[in-house]
Amino acid sequence: MKKLFAILAVMGALAFGTVQSVNAQDEAAAAAAPAATEQVDQTPAPAAEAATEADVVTAEENVGIHKELKTKYIEGSAFFMSFIAAAFVIGLAFCIERIIYLSLAEINAAKFKKQIEALLKAGKLNEAKELAKNTRGPIASIYFEGLDRIDQNLDEIEKAVVSYGGVQAGYLEKNCSWITLFIAMSPSLGFLGTVVGMVQAFDKIQRVGDISPTVVAGGMKVALITTIFGLIVALVLQLFYNYILSKIEALTSDMEDSSVDLLDMVIEYKNK
Secondary structure (H helix, E strand, C coil): CHHHHHHHHHHHHHHHHHHHHHHHHHHHHHHHHHHHHHHHHCCCHHHHHHHHHHHHHHHHHHCCHHHHHHHHHHHCCHHHHHHHHHHHHHHHHHHHHHHHHHHHHCCCHHHHHHHHHHHHHCCCHHHHHHHHHHCCCHHHHHHHHHHHCCCCCHHHHHHHHHHHHHHHHHHHCCCHHHHHHHHHHHHHHHHHHHHHHHHHHHHHHHHHCCCCHHHHHHHHHHHHHHHHHHHHHHHHHHHHHHHHHHHHHHHHHHHHHHHHHHHHHHHHHHCC
């Protein structure tokens, strides 16, 4: 949880910095506008027209996607859009935490197994256990558990390796259920906001007593924005979730292969 809070704090700081940067750019643009206007007035008519066209192009280029998203966010229902934004931030924090954890759990398994095998062949059991203990990742932890019980019979060692492998697999899948929760919640919150917005639009039509396109389109636009944002959040989180699942599957496969190799090393060591 400390890692999660740290990630949320960093993301909040980045978001605050981005907002401050956007505000500073807007203020700078507003301050530079009078000077640009005076400069255009002092030029001849053709040059003034060219400058006006250049200003229009520059203004269009400065309208970035973040400003467009900000506008659409404001146009939507603030209540439901806040819930969608919260689901995105928290879900993304869980995704980042899982990606960091899984990245740190990856090691060069082939190199590690060769080192352990060389130490066991040399009869250096304590050195092999120390290497497994000081190496990060689930594969090294499984090796340490197996080597720590090397004096027991082979069946007990195999049961210990399999059981501890299941424990390590559980660590890899930790917090994934929260990611799936926010993936499901985001479009649901968007649909809920749409339904509520449609009800409000029909209430407005009833109060006005007119079903003109302006009244209907305005209410429906605000209502559908929440669905759009909810679906976007769900898609982004789903991409991260699938990437996390692929890393978990790769690590699980390496753990299974390494467990088999460990049992072979133990048999060879005990038969010396």
